Amino acid sequence: MDMDGGIILSLIIPAYNESSIILRNIEEIEGWMKENMPDLAYEIVVVDDGSTDAMGQLIDERAKNDPLLRPLHHKGNKGRGRAIRTGFSGSRGKYVICLDADLSYSPKHIPHLLKPLQNDQADITLASAYHPDGSVSNVPLSRALLSRWGNRILSAGVQGKFSTVTCVVRGFTREVLDQLELINDGKDLHLEIIQKAELFGLRVVEIPGHLKWRDRDRGRKRKNRLRDYIPFISMSGTIASHLSYNYVLRPGTILTIPVLGMLLIALLGIMLTVYSFVDRLIESPNPFGLMTIYVALRETLIRGQLTLSISVGSLVISAIFIAFYFASQQTKKNYEELYTLLNRMNLRLKQLESEKEG
Structure with a gap:
């Protein structure tokens, strides 16, 4: 990874078919950074994971007049894990923070994730809505319960150290990203990172987070089968994948x-x-x-x-x-x-x- 010495922080956003919100959220991040961290040199790396809704063209067009924006593209939909890994390799900051494309964890989390890294108190930081001091709002109850209990079960695979192990929103030092050889293309990347961090004795710090769905109706989008209306069944692929990986972590x-x-x-x-x-x-x-x-x-x-x-x-x-x-x-x-x-x-x-x- 080539690192530009002028960039301190890279904000990575893996995104797929988010044309309706991506420009608005980029503007929100830039506005928040300008107001709250004006002296920090940073870049926003948006990884278009093979979107079919013209999102890639939107971010490319904006990047022509926005020096803070760095778009990267996949030719096809490779998965969240691959998008994050592409962001890691294509970013240039000394520190890296991943954000959700929908900003369900607001930009307010950025300094809390960054500070322990800058102060050499952590190698990796995790945003956790299920931390004792964390919170969840505007998320459908069935989805919130499934996520909370799913994370409790998966946490057992890492000795129950963390309250949330599946969240995208995390911070990393560049040295850690250079050290870890990551291979997962899907959502299991989140578990792989924690597993390998434990293997090398890296310092992982969990930060209380606030998870808020900005669009409560987003869970109703693109539902054309009966199983899509039942949270447990609609997420069965992800659940099975996480449980399989959890079995590998701790049989x-x-x-x-x-x-x-x-x-x-x-x-x-x-x-x-x-x-x-x-x-x-x-x-x-x-x-x-x-x-x-x-x-x-x-x-x-x-x-x-x-x-x-x-x-x-x-x-x-x-x-x-x-x-x-x-x-x-x-x-x-x-x-x-x-x-x-x-x-x-x-x-x-x-x-x-x-x-x-x-």
Whole structure:
């Protein structure tokens, strides 16, 4: 990444088909920066992720007369993660902050995300509406609840350190962006960043944020199927993707519940079988002996075949999940070791290239 020494801050906005709001929001950011941070040299990098609504032409036209605006384009829709990564590589600031195209987190968050980076108190900053001091407004209740609880579940994959792990609005130092080798093209990039930051012991600070949907009706746009009206189902792809990545981050988080559930079912089945056997043994009119035990056991097994089958099946499924857990832990360990090695090699190559050019 080439860094222009005159630019301190790069504001990255990944955007797709936002022609109705993008120019207005760029003007709002520039107005806010002029009023509140007038001495800070900055740029706005808008990444057009293959928009089909002429948004790309709008930002290109504005950029002709706006030296603060730096438009970048994808030829097709590559995904939010790819757009953010394009913004990272195409920006020039010493510090980088990502914003939503709809400014659901207002420009007021910029100094709060930037200050810990400038003061060397953090390598990455996260805006969090679900922080104890954060807040949410004008978001449909079903969407807000799904997002809040989804973030709680996903947070378990990073040891529950953060209240929000899926938000776009974050701040980074240039050194961190040069260090992290990111590969995700989708929304899992947010989880990947936190995972790799933890791997390298980077300082990640969560900043209280205020999430406010400016257009409450935006969730109703482009709904042409029944599933689009049901939040959980309409977001099923994103949910499945995040849960899969969470499984990679911390296999035990996903597997603990099914393993405990299967073991509980097996335990209940075994207890019912034992109770039935003891009851038949006690109620048997025959004198206690090996034959009485045999008859009671035989009747218990014959009449309790379904219970026994469920118990054995539950134990087998539990064993499979446990095997998955250990295999996943080993895979995770191998991945982290390989990533660390490759990252060190990459940093060394960059260092050698710099020395050669110098």
